Amino acid sequence: GAVVSQHPSRVICKSGTSVKIECRSLDFQATTMFWYRQFPKQSLMLMATSNEGSKATYEQGVEKDKFLINHASLTLSTLTVTSAHPEDSSFYICSARDRTGLPYEQYFGPGTRLTVT
Amino acid sequence: AQKVTQAQTEISVVEKEDVTLDCVYETRDTTYYLFWYKQPPSGELVFLIRRNSFDEQNEISGRYSWNFQKSTSSFNFTITASQVVDSAVYFCALSEAGKSTFGDGTTLTVKP
Numbered sequence: 150g151a152v153v154s155q156h157p158s159r160v161i162c163k164s165g166t167s168v169k170i171e172c173r174s175l176d177f178q179a180t181t182m183f184w185y186r187q188f189p190k191q192s193l194m195l196m197a198t199s200n201e202g203s204k205a206t207y208e209q210g211v212e213k214d215k216f217l218i219n220h221a222s223l224t225l226s227t228l229t230v231t232s233a234h235p236e237d238s239s240f241y242i243c244s245a246r247d248r249t250g251l252p253y254e255q256y257f258g259p260g261t262r263l264t265v266t
Numbered sequence: 267a268q269k270v271t272q273a274q275t276e277i278s279v280v281e282k283e284d285v286t287l288d289c290v291y292e293t294r295d296t297t298y299y300l301f302w303y304k305q306p307p308s309g310e311l312v313f314l315i316r317r318n319s320f321d322e323q324n325e326i327s328g329r330y331s332w333n334f335q336k337s338t339s340s341f342n343f344t345i346t347a348s349q350v351v352d353s354a355v356y357f358c359a360l361s362e363a364g365k366s367t368f369g370d371g372t373t374l375t376v377k378p
Contacts, residue, residue, distance in 0.1 A: 183366070187309075192357065193368045240309055244366075253299040253318075253361040259310040 151177050153245050155258035162233055162265055170228045170261045172243030178223035179245035183255065184216075187240040199226045223248070233265045268293045270360050272369035279348055280377050287343045287372045289358030295319075299361040300334065300341045305371070306354045314356075317341065348376045 152175040162168045172182055180201050185193040197213075199205040199220035207213045217229040226245075230237055240262050244255040269292040279285045291300065302314040315325065317334050325332050329346045345352055353376045358369045 192370045193311075193366075195365060195367070198365065242309075242311065253363075254316065255361070255366065257303075257311040257313070259308075262309065 151245075151247055151250070151256040153179075153243065153256045153258040155241075155243055155261050157261060158259065159262045160264070162263070164234055164265055165232055167229055167231045168233055168263060170230075170241055170243075170263070172226045172228070172245065172258050174224045174245045174247070174256070177245075177247040177250070177256075179226075180223060180248040181246045182220055182226040183244045183246075184218060184226075184228050185242045185244070187242060187260075189240075193242060196228075230263065233263070235265045238263055238265045268295075268298075268360050268362055268365075268367045270358050270367050270369035272356075272358055272372050274372045275370070276373045276375070278375045278377065281350060282347050283376075284344060284346050285348050285374065285376075287345075287356050287358075287374070289341045289343065289369060291339050291341065291358070291360045293339075293360060293362060295362045297362075301359040301361065301366070302332065302341075302343050303357045303359065304354045305357060311357070314343075345374075348374075350376050350378050352376050 154173045156171045182199045184196045187193045196211045197205045197207045199218045201220045205218035220226040242260040244257045271290045298319045300317045304312040331344045333342045355371045357371045359366045
């Protein structure tokens, strides 16, 4: 089946620093990738949609200057949390759509747990 | 706008009991997909089932079964003879035009 990886799986950073999270589709090409955020005991909330070779589309209330998304290839999207603060601590999950797959089908990565101290 | 409601925040059952997790959705589109995912403590989402809006057939997979009723906009999930390993958070999700909206999740605890 389609596999999506995320790196790192866990990261701890200090307040004010930036951290990059990678999302890779390992055995398929993904023209579209999605980034979700999940706070403890809450649901997954879509942050942004990234399309290969174009600017990401952010959901309402998500600061695009704080959460930088780059989708430079068909297998890699990155999310950079700039000037991270403790309130950015969360579980970040990406998903990817196989460009040759069924419509509306997406494969989820294992998630990255970010802790900002 | 699309919305998914999982009214049950937490459910606790004893092993071997049957349990049904409710999911009600709202959408204006005629074409959409519904999903159920399991999220164990590790956090990784485990895909359980996908249903498109044109397929109202109920489905059974082992101890799992799903009941999709467009008339009531519901997509309920039943676990028969629950086991301790079924303990997890279960999410119902609705996908339209590639975007997924998740319900708040139901935490299922199965006690031995």
